[in-house]
Amino acid sequence: xxxxxxxxxxxxxxxxxxxxxxxxKVKTFHANLLKKYVSRDTVGLSVxxxxxxxxxxxxxxxxxxxxxxxxxxxxxxxxxDKGEQKRLKTVLSNFEDVxxxxxxxxxxxxHTIPVTTDDPIRSKPYPLAHSMRKVVTEEVQTMLKMxxxxxxxxxxxxxxxxxxxxxxxxxxxxxxRKLNKVTMYDPEPIPNQEELMVKISKGRFFSKLDLTKGYWxxxxxxxxxxxxxxxxxxxxxxFKVMPFGIINASAVFTRMMRRLLEGIPNVVxxxxxxxxxxxxxxxxxxxxxxxxxxxxxxxxTVRPTKCFFGYASLDFLGHLVGEGxxxxxxxxxxxxxxxxxxxxxxxxxxxxxLVGYYRRFISNFAAISAPLTDLTKGSKSNKVEWGEAQxxxxxxxxxxxxxxxxxxxxxxxxxxxxxxxxxxxxxxxxLMQEESGERFPICYASRKLQPREVKYSTIExxxxxxxxxxxxxxxxxxxxxxxxxxxxxxxxxxxxxKIKNNRVLRWALSLQxxxxxIKAVKGxxxxxxxxxxxxxx
Numbered sequence: 001x002x003x004x005x006x007x008x009x010x011x012x013x014x015x016x017x018x019x020x021x022x023x024x025k026v027k028t029f030h031a032n033l034l035k036k037y038v039s040r041d042t043v044g045l046s047v048x049x050x051x052x053x054x055x056x057x058x059x060x061x062x063x064x065x066x067x068x069x070x071x072x073x074x075x076x077x078x079x080x081d082k083g084e085q086k087r088l089k090t091v092l093s094n095f096e097d098v099x100x101x102x103x104x105x106x107x108x109x110x111h112t113i114p115v116t117t118d119d120p121i122r123s124k125p126y127p128l129a130h131s132m133r134k135v136v137t138e139e140v141q142t143m144l145k146m147x148x149x150x151x152x153x154x155x156x157x158x159x160x161x162x163x164x165x166x167x168x169x170x171x172x173x174x175x176x177r178k179l180n181k182v183t184m185y186d187p188e189p190i191p192n193q194e195e196l197m198v199k200i201s202k203g204r205f206f207s208k209l210d211l212t213k214g215y216w217x218x219x220x221x222x223x224x225x226x227x228x229x230x231x232x233x234x235x236x237x238x239f240k241v242m243p244f245g246i247i248n249a250s251a252v253f254t255r256m257m258r259r260l261l262e263g264i265p266n267v268v269x270x271x272x273x274x275x276x277x278x279x280x281x282x283x284x285x286x287x288x289x290x291x292x293x294x295x296x297x298x299x300x301t302v303r304p305t306k307c308f309f310g311y312a313s314l315d316f317l318g319h320l321v322g323e324g325x326x327x328x329x330x331x332x333x334x335x336x337x338x339x340x341x342x343x344x345x346x347x348x349x350x351x352x353x354l355v356g357y358y359r360r361f362i363s364n365f366a367a368i369s370a371p372l373t374d375l376t377k378g379s380k381s382n383k384v385e386w387g388e389a390q391x392x393x394x395x396x397x398x399x400x401x402x403x404x405x406x407x408x409x410x411x412x413x414x415x416x417x418x419x420x421x422x423x424x425x426x427x428x429x430x431l432m433q434e435e436s437g438e439r440f441p442i443c444y445a446s447r448k449l450q451p452r453e454v455k456y457s458t459i460e461x462x463x464x465x466x467x468x469x470x471x472x473x474x475x476x477x478x479x480x481x482x483x484x485x486x487x488x489x490x491x492x493x494x495x496x497x498k499i500k501n502n503r504v505l506r507w508a509l510s511l512q513x514x515x516x517x518i519k520a521v522k523g524x525x526x527x528x529x530x531x532x533x534x535x536x537x
Contacts, residue, residue, distance in 0.1 A: 154226030203277030429469030
């Protein structure tokens with residue numbers, strides 16, 4: 001039976017029969033054939049974003065039509081002597097057309113979009129407030145002038161969403177979730193981190209480069225441009241360059257970088273992180289010049305303010321490399337070390353669940369943890385009496401948990417497991433991997449909820465934890481397939497269903513470039529993330 005309406009009830013004839021106005025005709029229906037008409041919820045195009053310093057929402061930020069950066073804006077290590085700095089600046093000045101704030105267009109590769117169906121993917125546009133039409137028009141016109149998009153007559157059509165930024169401007173996003181669902185996965189391999197670290201371990205001088213709007217420097221194959229079409233009130237447009245939110249973008253970018261740097265010694269990269277390393281200054285200048293020349297011949301550009309030259313140590317893949325050592329970034333484990341003292345039996349049990357998961361790696365675990373396990377026994381009261389013995393046990397276990405061999409270097413060839421959770425006061429996450437059937441933590445993360453976030457609904461808090469954690473561990477998760485575990489069942493549908501909550505929709509769009517499977521787990525199996533969310537820093 002197909003329900004229609006709304007129709008008006010004219011009169012109640014008896015207990016079960018009603019007289020109904022059906023498009024001007026009066027008909028009689030039994031109550032079993034009637035149901036209350038409920039207006040369908042709609043998704044508004046303009047999604048208002050709060051002031052979130054921690055969460056960066058993916059979207060399109062149009063660069064200026066004219067470059068505001070040049071080679072003089074590059075970061076040069078101030079520990080170099082005047083002669084070394086002068087020679088480096090001379091090299092950089094020869095590449096003013098490369099060190100620029102405008103994206104280029106590479107001749108190395110084109111982005112293709114192989115799909116599993118010949119049926120075009122179409123979606124109706126989200127309702128657009130009249131006040132937002134001018135904003136959309138201006139954004140599209142800017143992209144037209146820059147050669148980023150072109151008008152389209154494609155049978156494909158993805159909807160757009162506007163995200164309000166903290167400064168009052170809007171970020172333009174395309175909802176490619178349906179297209180991503182039918183796009184064939186690109187298995188381009190990701191470099192092995194241990195091999196990269198071995199290569200750079202003897203370096204004394206380091207430089208790091210960052211491409212200017214890297215995605216927009218890769219053109220989309222003409223035959224596949226129609227698949228990127230998006231619909232606005234002004235008509236249909238399609239991308240000429242690789243757009244944000246496309247599922248295989250990271251794989252294509254990795255392939256381009258491999259071709260770009262192939263055969264150049266003393267250079268490694270992981271997706272968009274390019275690191276030059278040498279043992280002496282002369283070789284370093286030659287390597288920098290060689291890489292910039294290769295970038296020029298490929299039609300690419302790098303962003304000066306995001307480039308660092310001549311440093312003794314730099315951040316690479318979440319580690320400080322240089323001076324003959326490899327150290328984890330301080331914030332890698334500080335979230336565990338700085339967690340607040342458990343206040344209730346439930347908090348203690350959550351903490352014990354976290355450390356107990358790795359008890360076989362902590363010598364004398366039972367003896368150290370005894371003062372804490374004793375707190376969970378006895379009366380039904382949820383309160384705990386915290387003394388010196390409990391404080392010593394708590395600090396000792398945290399210290400052991402953040403030390404070798406518990407905390408391991410990630411193996412980029414293996415699947416990552418991201419566990420997230422949210423409580424009424426905070427959000428927490430643990431990034432893990434499996435080895436010989438055992439799970440090992442790679443990084444911990446947690447933070448308190450902001451006052452406005454405390455008012456979020458349960459699904460919004462859990463979704464915030466999920467998206468915040470993915471961004472926090474972006475350097476590990478971007479470009480690879482990973483497993484995302486949450487104890488909130490509704491989140492398992494966020495990548496494939498129509499989302500009526502605007503805040504959750506906005507966050508779901510920010511996850512478009514990542515490739516992952518969401519798995520719901522029992523709360524009792526989510527010890528670590530649960531504790532970090534209940535006792536955040």
